[in-house]
């Protein structure tokens with residue numbers, strides 16, 4: 146088939162669904178949708194439509210980035226407007242089928258809003274603050290097309306870039322990528338065109354192209370969403386890369402924790418091969434390219450390029466010194482081009498729309514858009530794509546909707562375990578490679594985690610360091626031992642055993658670890674510690690000097706206490722909810738916590754009915770009135 | 786042993802005698818047996834023709850592999866960033882207390898095993914726990930018992946049927 150024929154066939158497939166005669170129901174079933182219960186909703190729709198013998202089609206789509214509102218269902222109705230419903234449960238499915246699929250009632254009380262052709266008072270979704278502030282390039286199809294149907298991708302401009310590329314000289318493609326200003330989205334921001342050129346110049350019969358889908362940052366999920374929602378763009382980008390650098394084989398290295406993404410990739414590869422877009426003699430040309438999937442086995446360091454190649458070769462994935470760079474000597478010693486999932490995803494767009502189009506977006510040194518995973522204490526947790534240079538303020542407040550539960554913003558952690566924590570005063574920092582680095586954080590993987598007044602910055606630093614320390618492969622002494630020593634100090638600080646000299650010692654150790662480590666893991670591991678010291682030194686000091694955790698998080702520095710005048714007395718929630726029977730009732734009927742038994746699990750605070758709110762945390766623990774520390778006189782154990 | 790050999794035979798096919806197949810082979814074995822037993826690792830070593838210690842060294846390097854059997858209902862508590870900040874550790878502790886086992890352990894009746902995982906990509910629903918293949922969103926220590934009870938009776942019914 147020629148590409149034109151493929152496009153034509155795709156269009157008729159698409160039109161029959163999206164512009165057909167019968168209603169079309171889109172249900173988001175990416176991992177986030179599934180976690181929120183999307184699959185039972187799909188089942189309920191299928192059943193309801195069957196029992197009512199209703200003419201309608203159901204399509205499973207990916208994630209549009211509103212993870213906190215999943216399961217999301219969109220009903221496209223011929224001759225009427227399109228409505229999107231959030232937090233759908235199987236129980237409301239029959240209402241929706243009866244109301245809007247069969248009838249004329251759009252059930253707006255259940256809807257998030259309308260998508261096309263608004264209706265009076267209903268919210269018009271594209272005008273929601275989130276979407277107004279976003280600029281969607283690689284997320285444009287996510288949640289809209291069926292990731293399991295290549296035709297949907299093709300209709301929306303897919304494989305145009307490849308068709309165009311195959312008519313170009315490889316060097317011309319590389320020039321175009323260079324001109325676009327695209328920088329790698331895997332964290333370091335290396336100029337993509339230059340990497341491609343270096344790989345092209347390496348002389349070897351055999352070369353490899355690898356897609357890094359290891360996404361090891363424990364709080365980032367952009368690559369997962371892209372692969373689950375629109376995998377073809379990544380495949381297309383890899384094929385173009387293979388043609389440009391002169392490789393015939395590609396690997397996608399993907400973490401095993403992403404079973405759905407792996408499944409969808411497999412389907413996507415099969416479909417591309419069937420249409421002759423992948424495999425031998427692509428689109429009738431003399432260029433052949435094959436892609437295999439390699440599954441990661443859960444090691445953060447495997448995401449580092451030289452370590453990743455060791456993992457594919459079946460070895461312990463430890464980074465090695467560079468040079469030689471992978472573009473000269475990579476997988477099995479052959480020149481290897483390695484890019485992140487999103488980097489490849491931009492390539493087809495750059496080729497079809499041109500380098501100028503791409504470089505017209507973004508900021509001075511960082512062109513195009515960036516995709517972020519918004520998590521933590523934000524209202525709209527999920528995914529967002531914004532022009533490079535957008536400020537953190539816009540990202541967290543206009544798109545993320547601000548802090549959840551009316552709490553106060555405290556810090557944003559950006560870039561994962563290699564990144565940093567930035568305070569309120571840094572919220573006008575633009576998100577691009579250079580500005581973030583200056584602020585002490587990094588673009589990194591793209592995980593953005595908001596923290597509120599209830600999060601302890603020392604605890605957060607300890608969390609990240611605990612992660613990198615465990616994930617250190619152990620090759621470099623400074624990384625292996627330095628991170629351990631830093632972690633020990635942080636343990637001491639959070640346990641109230643810290644000394645004031647420890648803060649400077651941490652900074653000193655951090656510099657040693659940074660300078661003495663081979664790969665990015667060690668070189669960036671100190672960032673969370675350094676930024677929290679830089680911006681939240683007062684919290685370290687409170688832990689050390691006052692034995693107090695201002696956020697009331699660090700277990701050793703807090704005590705749970707039941708406020709006598711708030712305790713309802715008759716209610717037994719905390720007594721029953723305490724797993725270690727540390728709560729008793731005194732002669733006045735007031736509940737009292739035996740501090741010597743309390744394990745600080747927090748159950749009592751959670752089960753105390755909100756109208757009483759009698760359980761509080763105190764720090765330092767010495768604030769608990771001394772008469773209550775132990776079962777003393779006057780406190781009688783609860784009657785059996 | 787004979788049983789193990791048979792189980793492995795399907796995985797250790799002659800076309801896979803290649804070093805780059807080592808990790809995929811181990812992944813498949815774990816998928817089938819739930820963990821990597823010493824016997825299984827030795828069989829793989831013999832097959833790929835590398836020392837057993839190398840296989841063990843590689844397997845222990847990667848977090849995915851486990852060396853103790855998996856419970857009938859594997860419980861995984863997310864310890865990723867979002868889940869940590871939302872109180873995931875308290876959930877893990879509650880889980881360990883309720884099951885009366887340590888992390889990476891298994892209950893004496895082999896019904897439950899307990900592990901920690903790093904981010905399963907459901908950060909928007911933090912903190913999360915995964916039991917079997919279901920994700921339990923927005924967990925708290927008081928919910929732990931409830932969730933375990935909802936999983937366990939189902940299993941008892943099953944074993945009664947068998």
Ligand SMILES: Cc1cc2nc3c(=O)[nH]c(=O)nc-3n(C[C@H](O)[C@H](O)[C@H](O)COP(=O)(O)O)c2cc1C
Nearest residue numbers: 329330331357360361448449450484485488665666
């Ligand atoms: C410890 C460590 C972990 C990394 N993890 C990832 C990852 O999960 N995904 C990724 O794309 N790059 C990761 N990188 C960066 C890669 O080494 C590499 O720079 C990147 O994949 C290159 O692609 P790019 O040029 O498209 O950015 C990691 C680096 C280090 C040091």
Ligand code: FES
Nearest residue numbers: 863865868907908
């Ligand atoms: S941190 Fe738990 S799912 Fe991401």
